[in-house]
Every structure is written in C-alpha cells, then in structure tokens.
Amino acid sequence: MPRLFTGLEVPPEIGQELALYRGGLPGARWIDPANYHITLRFIGDVDHGVARDIASMLAEERVRAPLRITIDALSTFGGGRPRALLGRVAPSPELARLQADHERLMRRVGLEPETRKYTPHVTLARLRDVSPGDLAAFIAMRGHFPKLVFTAERFVLFSARESVGGGPYIVEAAYPFGAIQNPEAPRGFPTRGAAEYRLG
Template sequence: MIRAFVAIPLPDSLLPACRAAARVAISGRKVPEENLHLTLVFLGTQETRRLEDLAEALEVLRPPPVTVHLTGLDVLAGFKLSRHLVATVEPEKGLLQLQEAVERAARRVDIALERRRFRPHVTVVRDCIDPTLPPWTAVPEASALSFSLFRTTLKKHGAEYDALATYPLPGAPDH
C-alpha cells in the first residue's frame, strides 16, 4: 500500500516568495523547498496496481497550460488540531481544468476520493502557531512545467515525497 497524491511541483521562480512567507511563522515545521507543491488530488493509501492504472490514465490527459499565481497567505486547519501556513493560489481556468481531469481519472480507476472543495494552495509551514499574516507582496505568476504522481513516505523528521511519474504540461520545454 502506498500513500499518494497528484500535484504540481512549485515553479522555481516562486520559491523566494514561499521562503519569505515561511519566516512569519512563530513555530512549526517549514516545508523543505524540494517538497513545495500544489496538490491537485490527495489519493490516500492505495494499492500499487491502482496507482499504476492511474499513472496510465494520467499519461493520456491533454491538459491546458497552467499558470500558478500566488495571491496571499492564509492559515488552514490541518489534521486534528494542527494549523498550516499556506500561500494561496489563484484558481485560474487551466488549473481548475487540470484538477478536474485528474480527479476524473482517479475515479475512473476506482480510487475513492474524499469529497472536498478544491482550495488551491501551497503549504509552507506545518503545525504552526497562528502567525500574524503580513501584507502580501505581489508575486509574479509562473507557468507550471509539469504535474506528478507522488508517493509519500512518513519519517520522524517529516514527510518525504518521491515522484512515481511526471507529466509535462503545455508550454514546458520539449513539449
């Protein structure tokens, strides 16, 4: 059984804004830069065969170009009583179309998904004391280059993410 999700790795040009956002948290665990991502669909714990089927289904998707535009900071409830500092993301048309297509693909291969509203964001600090949210400095948008099917491995120091499969998005080099 594998704990998994589908997400867009954060474009490099947006990393400085997330680093700056993480500095406002009084406490908590800063998400390492290599783990910053925008979750499209959380899959929970799945059998390997189901994830292989999903990987094949994602391969044939023809998603539109996706722009990631960070719009501000917020604090969201996490598991149990935890709070997470997040950078909110503009729910632009291409992003919403990709998220819906990934969700449909998961359901087609019989992955049961939680019914929850898609709130695009990038978690920058986990388990934080509610920070005072500073005014947001405008951040340029960036084109997403790809999305990936990730495996999560929970460790003492936090989660580790490994891409099981990666899919280029329109506008990415060599696409």
Template sequence: MLTLFAALPVPDAVAERLLPLQTDLKGASWREREHFHITLAYFGEISEPAAETLDDEIGEIACPQFDLEIEGVGWFGRKEPHAAFATVKRTPDLEELSRQCRKIAGRLGLDKDARPFKPHITLAYCNNTPLEAAMAWSERWQVVRAGPWTADRFHLFESIPRPGKKSVYDPVAEYPLGL
C-alpha cells in the first residue's frame, strides 16, 4: 500500500523566506524545508494498481500555469492548535486544480479528504501548543509575504513513514501545467 497526495512544490526562494518563521512557538515540531508543499488533494493509502490508475488520470488534467503568493500565516485547530502554516493566496486556477484532483479521487473511490480546500504550506505540527502561543506567533508573522511565483508543475507524492522519525515525501510523478 502507498500513501499518496497531489501537491505543488515550493521554490527555494519562497522556502528561504519561510524558514525564519520557524521559531518561538511552544510545542512546535518544525517541518524540514524539503517537506514544504501545497497539498491539492490527499488520496490516503491505496494499492499499487490503483496508484497507476490515479497517475494516468491525474496526468490528463489540463490546467494553465498560474501565479501563487504567500500572504500571512495561521494555524489549524481553532482552540487547540495542531499545525502552523503559511497561507497561500487563493486563485481560481489553484482552486480548479485542487477540484480536479479531488474529483478524480472521488471517481476512483479513494480516501478523499473531506475537509474544504485551504491552500497552505505546513511549517510545523503542534503538540500541546497553547492557543495564546499560536495567536502570538501568528500576530508576529502575519505581515509575511512571498512571491509571486509561477506554478508550472505539480507532483504525486508518496508519504513514506520512518520509524521514530518524520515521514519522507517522495515525488513519484510530475505533471506539467500549461501544456
């Protein structure tokens, strides 16, 4: 079984802009730069034959290249923060690419993520982070802006667990945009 998700890569210049934000948040387990991405759709655990079908279907998505920007930060877990992130500005093309990926997941009967799409880059997972700490961190970094940059491709990633360590995200397929 493979754990797969579709995501946009984050360019080095944008990642470098986000790394300084990874400080002063109690309970934060900061993500490494190579884990930065913008999830379009989470597919869950699937068999290799299903992954091949998914790859074929996603490879048929037609979407233009589009620009992305970072505009501030936030956290998930309203009163009990469980993740801190950089907010990615919503655009119609970004929304449509995510919608197409999720539609394919539904058509193939995959473990589609039921949460609404919120474009972001996860910077940390939080453990027992006080709400006040998340609020203070967010207030400090709300002014952060990065980009714009052009999304010219997206990937199918496999999440590979490592005993006692953070998972590795391995890009197993690449799909160009704008062709």
C-alpha cells in the first residue's frame, strides 16, 4: 500500500541554502536536501484504489494563483523533548486556504479529520536524545536567519517509504497552479479523467 501525502516542493536553490545548517548537532538525523518539502496533508497508508481516487480528486482542486512561500526562521517541534529541527514557513491566507481545501478533500474520500493544528514547515533534521539546551545553543550559534522566498508553481502528491520518515519521496502526481485541469505527471502515469498519476 502506498504511504501518501500532499505537499509543496522546495526548489533546489532554496534547499541549498537550508542545507548550510546541516551538521554540528549530535543526535540529529539530517534530511537529504533532495527530500525537503512542505507537507499540506498527510494521508498515510491507503490501498491503490483509494490512492487513484485521491489522485483524481485532487485534480478537481479549484484554479488558484502560484503561492509565494517565505521560510523565515529555524524552529523546532517537541518542546521539552525536541523531535525535529525545522525551517519555519510564514503563514499566509493563501497557504491556509490550500491546506484547508486538501483537508476537506481528504475527508470526502473517507479519511479521519486531522486534529493537529497545521504548522507549515520544512523538516531539516529528526532529533533523538537532543536536549532543549543544546538545541537552543545550536540555533543561537547560527545567528540571524535570512528570509528565503520562492514561488510554488504547483502542489504534488508524494509517496514515501514505509518506515521512519525522511525519504526518499516520490512525486506521484503534480498539479500546476493556474492549470489544475491539466495536471503534470511523471513518467508513465495511466490517465483517468482529468488526473494523470503513477499509482498503478
């Protein structure tokens, strides 16, 4: 069964800037820059029939303009037991609407509602046995974080390995903003209605 999620890709040039923060933190398992992304809606393990339905349904997403994305700080998840180092994505009404639309579509296909508050981010490292003090010192030593800005031209449906996260992630279908009725698809997708996808 494929493990799926929707998200935004991080351009290589932005990934290179984020990759400069790699290293120097014992207990960190660094994500390969090729796997940097911004999750919109985690879907999880579904059978191939549901996966195809999701890929087709995402093609019904309303046409919207490309999104301006700003990564504005280093941040963390986990509080007193840190579990991830992040590039924080500045919230925007457009991003919030896109994520809410994906939540609505996933409920239509029968998925349980997402109960956690949506916090857009790029995971840079997963952490194990890292103290909050060491993590705070690591962030402080990096000094000022310059804002990283890019324009997202599409959202995608990713698949992931079953296991601990971190990739590799595969683009199963791509949906350009401004042209959702003609989604892009990587090599060899079968076509069903408006959507093209790899899921066989």
